[in-house]
Amino acid sequence: MPKPLFRGVCASSVTPFHPDGSLWLERLKPHIDWLIAERVDAISPLGSSGEFPAMECEDRKRVLAAAAEAINGRVPVVAGTHDYSTARTIDLSKFAESVGADALLIVPPYYMAPTPAQVMDHYRRIAEAVSIPIVVYHNIPLTSVDLTTDHLLQLFEEKAIAGVKMSNPEPDRQCQLLQATEGRFSVYSGIDTAAFEGLCHGAHGWISGIPSTVPRPARRLYELIAIEENLPEARALWKLLAPLMRLQFQAYHSRGEGAHWFSTMKAALNMIGPAVGDPQLPIAPLPQSHRATLATMLRALGYAVSE
Numbered sequence: 001m002p003k004p005l006f007r008g009v010c011a012s013s014v015t016p017f018h019p020d021g022s023l024w025l026e027r028l029k030p031h032i033d034w035l036i037a038e039r040v041d042a043i044s045p046l047g048s049s050g051e052f053p054a055m056e057c058e059d060r061k062r063v064l065a066a067a068a069e070a071i072n073g074r075v076p077v078v079a080g081t082h083d084y085s086t087a088r089t090i091d092l093s094k095f096a097e098s099v100g101a102d103a104l105l106i107v108p109p110y111y112m113a114p115t116p117a118q119v120m121d122h123y124r125r126i127a128e129a130v131s132i133p134i135v136v137y138h139n140i141p142l143t144s145v146d147l148t149t150d151h152l153l154q155l156f157e158e159k160a161i162a163g164v165k166m167s168n169p170e171p172d173r174q175c176q177l178l179q180a181t182e183g184r185f186s187v188y189s190g191i192d193t194a195a196f197e198g199l200c201h202g203a204h205g206w207i208s209g210i211p212s213t214v215p216r217p218a219r220r221l222y223e224l225i226a227i228e229e230n231l232p233e234a235r236a237l238w239k240l241l242a243p244l245m246r247l248q249f250q251a252y253h254s255r256g257e258g259a260h261w262f263s264t265m266k267a268a269l270n271m272i273g274p275a276v277g278d279p280q281l282p283i284a285p286l287p288q289s290h291r292a293t294l295a296t297m298l299r300a301l302g303y304a305v306s307e
Contacts, residue, residue: 003102005133005163005186006076007204007226008041009211009218012049014266015063016277023059029070030274036074038215041205043071044105046080047137049212049265054280057088061095068099076102078135078207084109086122090129097130104130105165105207107137108145119145124160133162138190140168149176156185165190165207171197178202192245193253196238199225209248209261210241213268217241217301244268244297247290259290268294272303 013035016027035043045067046052052060060081068077079096081104083089093104106126108119127134136155140146147155155161163186166174171194177187178201189198189206199206199222211218217237224234248265250258262279267286269276271294278285286294295305 005103006042009215009222010042010044010078010205010207011035011040011212011215012044012047012207013067014269014276015050017280021280023062024277025066027276028066031276032067032070034273035215039219040075040215042076042078044078044080044207047105049262050080051280052080052082057092060092064096065099068101078103078105080105082107084111086125090126093126093130097132101132103133103135105135105137107139108143110143113144116147116151119147120151120155123155127160135163135165136161137165138167149180152177153180162186163188167191169193171201174198174203175201193249209265210245213265214301240300247294259286264294267291268298271295271305271307272298
């Protein structure tokens with residue numbers, strides 16, 4: 001039987017690149033060591049923060065192998081093995097399992113907008129090919145796929161999936177799943193704008209930008225809500241985290257100008273941890289006009305900032 005899925009905060013590790021766009025894997029282990037020192041409960045290489053769309057499958061495999069080696073069993077590995085193609089997703093998933101991944105995080109097939117029935121078959125075929133748990137990365141804006149609560153519950157009852165990262169700004173989508181399964185189905189808050197509410201509803205954990213950028217206070221927020229049930233202190237901590245969340249998601253939520261979430265994340269990580277480099281184009285580095293604001297927010301969260 002596979003291990004149970006993790007509880008707590010999961011950081012989506014970033015992929016370091018040389019300026020010419022080639023992988024800079026020597027920088028991956030210091031980044032992962034820093035995340036673990038920040039007390040994350042799991043690490044997800046090649047989530048959105050791993051920039052998987054910018055890489056060919058062979059480079060994705062190199063990143064998965066290097067990340068699993070760097071983590072070395074210290075925390076669970078929730079490997080991102082997303083691809084539009086079912087065949088390539090299965091290939092990446094089998095590879096991830098072979099290098100020691102504990103679970104898989106997989107976004108629905110994107111761009112071609114398959115029907116819910118076709119998406120469900122996609123997950124069923126992957127589940128038949130591997131023996132580790134699958135977490136659906138539910139992300140409607142970037143996939144045009146909306147698996148409903150009933151769809152997800154059907155896949156769970158069939159044992160095709162074991163959990164969901166719910167990147168939906170409606171907290172009730174998390175609440176529906178938690179209430180319907182009484183906690184048997186692992187539900188993770190997958191977008192920071194609904195994380196506080198999701199954790200209060202009983203979400204099993206949190207996988208998003210804040211836990212990947214400032215894991216230590218994110219872990220503390222999880223403890224305050226899920227373990228200590230200390231809502232007043234949780235609110236006070238969220239008051240410090242919320243400005244960073246709003247900066248990160250400026251462009252995402254306005255679908256226009258403002259800070260890009262991933263430019264903000266890599267800039268923050270370069271300020272407070274081992275260097276991880278810049279995003280791959282077309283995502284540009286964070287503009288200078290946002291950097292002083294970001295540095296102030298990071299200091300307010302207790303980090304020493306290198307600008």
